[in-house]
Amino acid sequence: MQTDYGKLALKIQQIVDAANGAIKAIKAINVFLENNPDFLDNLKKFLDNWPSAFKEDWVKVARYGWYLNWETPIDIVSVVNNGQEALDAYMLSHLRDDWNGLTSRIVELCPERFTVLIAAFKLHEENNYIASIPLFLAQSDGICAQYLGAFLFAEHDKRIEKVKEISEINSDIFLASLLDILTVKTQIGDSIDKSSPDKKSLGPNRNGILHGSLKHIDYGNEINSYKSFSLLCFVVFCLVDKS
Secondary structure, three states: OHHHHHHHHHHHHHHHHHHHHHHHHHHHHHHHHHHOOOHHHHHHHHHHHHHHHHHHHHHHHHHOOOOOOOOOOOOHHHHHHHOHHHHHHHHHHHHHHOHHHHHHHHHHHOHHHHHHHHHHHHHHHOOOHHHHHHHHHHHHHHHHHHHHOOOOOOOHHHHHHHHHHHHHHOOOHHHHHHHHHOOOOOHHHOOOOOOOHHHHOOOOOHHHHHOOOHHHOOOOOHHHHHHHHHHHHHHHHHHHHOO
């Protein structure tokens, strides 16, 4: 019986200690808020507008030929500041690990494109990147036209107008920040003359590939296929799923 009382007393003491700790923490928070009267307002502003705070980093990611999707970890905003090599390794690992989930999600959201999408995924899995890349790029272009009302590669001004229209009628700041990325000029959608090794390292050039330019005949590699797949994921993510 004495042992039971001892256990009860110990539990009571633990509860008292926890309560005292909570009281100290509350007092510390109150002191902090008194010394920083704008903290809560600033925190609310950040939480309301956090996508805008990260948009600059998301644009950097896009300029390196990579795009966000449902599964992209939030720490990508720190990785991109470590440079292209670090980002390439990070995104390759992410897309390989999440391949099955991402491909299933895309097919689920775009069932009318099932046959072409499955063929593209199979070509990539078979390392037939020469064939998978044009399909990924073409489907990204078509899905953009279908859901945004402007092609991804051929109608830059119209695409900007459509993005602006959606942003004005939709209060979702996250979606607006994503859609803005569709207006950013990258190597994937740039002109055929962007063919230097440095430019090519940023991604496959859609115009050079689909127009059969000799300057871009060397596009068929794994990283370019993953970058093209990354763009497809992004277009479905922000235009089909989020809109």
